[in-house]
Amino acid sequence: MTTVGVGDFISAESHIVCGVCDLCRTGNGHICRNTRIIGVDRDGCWADYIAIPATNAWVNPPEMPVDFAVLQENLGNAVHTAFAADLRAKKVLVTGCGPVGLMTIAVAKAIGARSIYATDISAYRLNIAQRVGADIICNARTDNVSEVIREATRGEGVDVLLEMSGAPAAIRQGFDLLKYGGSAALLGLPNAPFEFDLANLVIFKGATIYGIIGRRLWETWYQMRGLLRSQAIDLKPIVTHHYALDEFEKAVSTMASGESGKVVMRP
Template identity: 30%
Template structure:
């Protein structure tokens, strides 16, 4: 039977979020109902609230989640009730041209649950954030959005791999292909940027330069593995990165802000034949202008990182294992734990730069 649970709704553009009763249908073919245990508050959720993604209100927010599978629909074989899973927003199809070429992390036909969750009082269909909607006691997803991991790990830690931490680590390891001895610069040291610092450190980078306008974030980046920091409010970041790399620029520059001006800094702060990775998410109105001769003359690669170019079935269990071995500290990203009713306050703290991640515990 359909269930009624509590969830956090964004009712309209820039309106305060609120906790509402929502209806979760029984899982249909290829779907799963997951009892959510923890869900991180990501900047993408704030984008949804502000109308920066689309205007398909009302939204059921939340997507960085971990929990336990409660029920599955017909045809589901990869997960079963009782499995501890991390939710992902790129369930690969296995049939598109990217998947058939052996590049499923680029899947062009990722999918979500077919059925809609609804508001209990009006029956209005909800748009789940990134196809997940996990600021809720339970949520309905495509079974392919569930990735089994070791249940011994804390749900608060595991859920963060569902978006921001995976995006940052993957931007360094998968997209940027940082190697041993490389120099890396990371522009923007929020949750994703600091995860990129962790990824660069894990990959064996010799020099990791963290760039931000907030000294608090730079101090956190040092704790995460940055060898040098640059406050771009008081120093020219391009000149500073070049000075720290013998005048050449970094081998890989990861832009984790998503703005034209910081992307331009990343472009000119890389070495010849170096790589720029854009993992910060721009808004639809933003434009970039670069001299085409400079694009040609500097060579190298300009890449966008989709979800850290991750394959959840491969990367989530691996990173959980590394965390349990003490090789990466995913718990360092959890600044505070909160309840469903505290999401609006968490957005305010995010705006002020006070947190890496607030995590809703259910």
């Protein structure tokens, strides 16, 4: 049996999982022991055609804009992160406003966060953060982030940290600003191991930490579908550049510059 047919307009889930390991069989396919990732462990999709298992094809409504269809994987990371902790009526700090961080802000807003504070080192991206729902933006290069957020939270700090940067300084600062008893969902990947004051920043705080990898299969995709169909999130401000596939060098340098939101390439 298959849920996809010839001519369907689909988005791909890039994690190809085995379906038979202990994790897959207990509803945890997103951390399958035998995961093979499209573009990492097998041929990627910077190509006109790509072969994937039918089970990895997510059928979109035909009227969905291509710009949104292509970024559902990233949006899935954002949804998975934002749904990890309870954000309802909470003060939320999002560290890192790359495309996934920006989408996380939009999702946090849509699911009822009370206040969203966003940090980054790119003024360009912070501007988009504000447009998609951040209440207060802080440039970690030029602003005193701790001071601004402590003042905004009357010295209390934030209830939830959503860490999207992987930058050690942002991770330390995020946990420093986290309330006692708070929760943190971590998606950003540090380049290397680094020193971290686990005793003071996590244990004595009684903090809860969630590691976020990929998308829950397929719960996250259904949550995404709900958010998109109800138009609870607006992704338009996040897609800032379009390139043809053979302009990939330009696309990658735009992405690396920090002066972009999501960069979309089309065959």
